[in-house]
Ligand SMILES: Nc1ncnc2c1ncn2[C@@H]1O[C@H](COP(=O)(O)OP(=O)(O)O)[C@@H](O)[C@H]1O
Ligand SMILES: Cc1ncsc1CCOP(=O)(O)O
């Protein structure tokens with residue numbers, strides 16, 4: 001084997017071992033993940049976290065944050081069905097999480113769709129999330145701080161179109177930035193990693209993006225000091241569950257069910273043989 005191919009294979013093996021180790025830790029530790037999320041995603045997000053081994057809590061009332069948030073292991077904030085009444089709770093939860101040293105992850109759903117949403121997302125970015133995960137259009141809108149072409153919550157860009165935007169957002173915010181798509185891109189502003197797992201049918205199930213953001217929160221909860229690796233691992237594990245689910249599915253509804261079952265049943269052999277991560 002060529003030395004460069006040998007290096008690639010060794011890299012692949014070490015990514016697979018790391019992803020498996022983190023999933024095993026997650027299953028052992030069952031981190032408590034607070035989710036302040038949109039109404040559409042609550043069910044799939046909670047079930048994704050449970051099938052991975054984490055413990056979800058959809059607690060979003062501002063009155064509960066001071067008592068509850070200090071006890072979580074990570075927080076996921078998602079602006080999918082944002083209204084002015086929810087924003088103070090998002091702010092408060094991120095501040096309490098930061099104060100308690102708990103990582104929090106932002107999903108800037110449809111960031112470029114309205115001035116209200118964009119302003120809210122930019123304010124949340126300023127409150128120092130550990131990771132920001134969006135689709136191509138969302139990351140471009142956030143990076144340029146401008147409204148952009150987006151089909152509402154769906155992307156009108158390929159993830160690769162958002163590579164420079166992702167790097168620049170990571171540098172300006174200090175967060176790890178992940179762009180989902182056919183290739184998931186993960187960057188700290190300098191290093192860029194690509195995850196090549198998943199199936200396109202995942203886009204036909206609402207809230208798969210939201211669900212993988214919550215899964216990233218769970219992975220970062222068990223390895224907060226390596227947020228880039230934890231984020232890439234979560235995206236590859238979710239993608240592998242999608243691939244395995246697709247082998248049994250007849251369409252989006254059965255893929256949703258089989259994806260959750262595959263995530264629950266995932267073993268080391270499947271992770272080792274299917275995981276595809278590369279440096280970009
Ligand atoms: N064309 C594709 N091929 C493989 N996986 C995909 C594709 N598009 C999206 N995914 C996967 O589907 C999940 C949701 O991503 P995406 O649809 O980009 O998010 P959002 O729902 O926020 O727009 C991610 O895990 C991503 O990797
Ligand atoms: C359809 C819809 N409308 C507002 S939030 C939402 C769910 C978006 O989920 P995702 O970003 O994972 O596609």
Ligand SMILES: [Mg+2]
Nearest residue numbers: 109135209210
């Ligand atoms: Mg989304």
